[in-house]
Amino acid sequence: MIIAERKPIDEIYAMIKPFNKILVVGCGGCVTVCLTGGERSVSVLAEQLRLKDNLEGGSRTFTEVTITRQCDAEYVETIRTQAADADAILSMACGVGVNYMTEILDDAITLPAMDTKALAANIRSGEWAERCAACGSCMLEETGGICPIARCSKSLMNGPCGGTQDGKCEVNADLDCAWAKIVVRMEKLGRLDELTELSPPRDWSTGRHGGPRGMIVEEALMDDDAEE
Ligand code: SF4
Ligand code: SF4
Numbered sequence: 001m002i003i004a005e006r007k008p009i010d011e012i013y014a015m016i017k018p019f020n021k022i023l024v025v026g027c028g029g030c031v032t033v034c035l036t037g038g039e040r041s042v043s044v045l046a047e048q049l050r051l052k053d054n055l056e057g058g059s060r061t062f063t064e065v066t067i068t069r070q071c072d073a074e075y076v077e078t079i080r081t082q083a084a085d086a087d088a089i090l091s092m093a094c095g096v097g098v099n100y101m102t103e104i105l106d107d108a109i110t111l112p113a114m115d116t117k118a119l120a121a122n123i124r125s126g127e128w129a130e131r132c133a134a135c136g137s138c139m140l141e142e143t144g145g146i147c148p149i150a151r152c153s154k155s156l157m158n159g160p161c162g163g164t165q166d167g168k169c170e171v172n173a174d175l176d177c178a179w180a181k182i183v184v185r186m187e188k189l190g191r192l193d194e195l196t197e198l199s200p201p202r203d204w205s206t207g208r209h210g211g212p213r214g215m216i217v218e219e220a221l222m223d224d225d226a227e228e
Helices: 009-016 039-055 073-085 095-104 178-188 192-196 218-227
Strands: 002-006 021-027 061-067 088-092 110-112 114-124 127-132
Touching (some): 009 088, 021 039, 021 073, 039 061, 039 088, 061 073, 073 095, 095 110, 095 114, 178 192
Parallel strands (some): 021 088
Antiparallel strands (some): 002 114
C-alpha cells in the first residue's frame, strides 16, 4: 500500500492562508488503512485548523468530506459541487490523489496536506516499512525476494557498498543492510553463486523504468465499453 504522513499543522496553515473557504478532503484508500488520511484524520485536521485560525484572528471555514478514493474519477466527481463552492481543496490523500483531483476538478486549487512516503508493508500494528520502489521492472527473482532498490539506502544493484557492519546499514544503523539480507537469503536457498552475475545497467529509454508509467488492463477496458 501507499503510505503518507500528515504535514505539520503550521506548514498546512501557511498553505491555506490565502484562502477563506477550505474543503478538507479525506481518502478512504491506503491513507485510511495507515490511519493518516481517512475520515477521522480529516476531522482532527479540520478542528486543529479551526482552532489555529481562531487564535490567528481569522474567519476561515473548513468543510469536511471523505471520498472512497481520490485516485478514481468516479469518486472525485461526487465532490464537484462542493469543490466549486470552495476557494481551495486540502487533500489528505497521497500525491496520486492530489494530482488526480487537480486533473479532474481542474477549476479548483488542490493543496497537499500529506507527504507521500513509500510503498510499504504493515510490519506490525502502527508500523509500516518500504518494500518496493515501483521501479517498473521487478528483479526480485535475482535477489531472493528482497528488493535492493527499495531496501538498500543507496539502491545498489550489485552487492553491498562495503560499509555493512554486523548486518546493519552504514547510512542508518537502525536498518538491516539489504545486501547482507540478500546474501543470507540466497545462501539459504542454495543460490549464492548466482550473485556473482552482474546486473546490467537499466535501460531508461524503454519507458519501463522511467517517466510517468501506467498500465492498461484490456478486460477492464472492454467492461467499460460494454457499460457505455
Ligand atoms: S525490483 Fe524492487 S522496486 Fe522494482 S518492482 Fe521489484 S520490489 Fe519494486
Ligand atoms: S550498508 Fe548495505 S544497505 Fe546500507 S548502503 Fe551499504 S549496501 Fe546498502
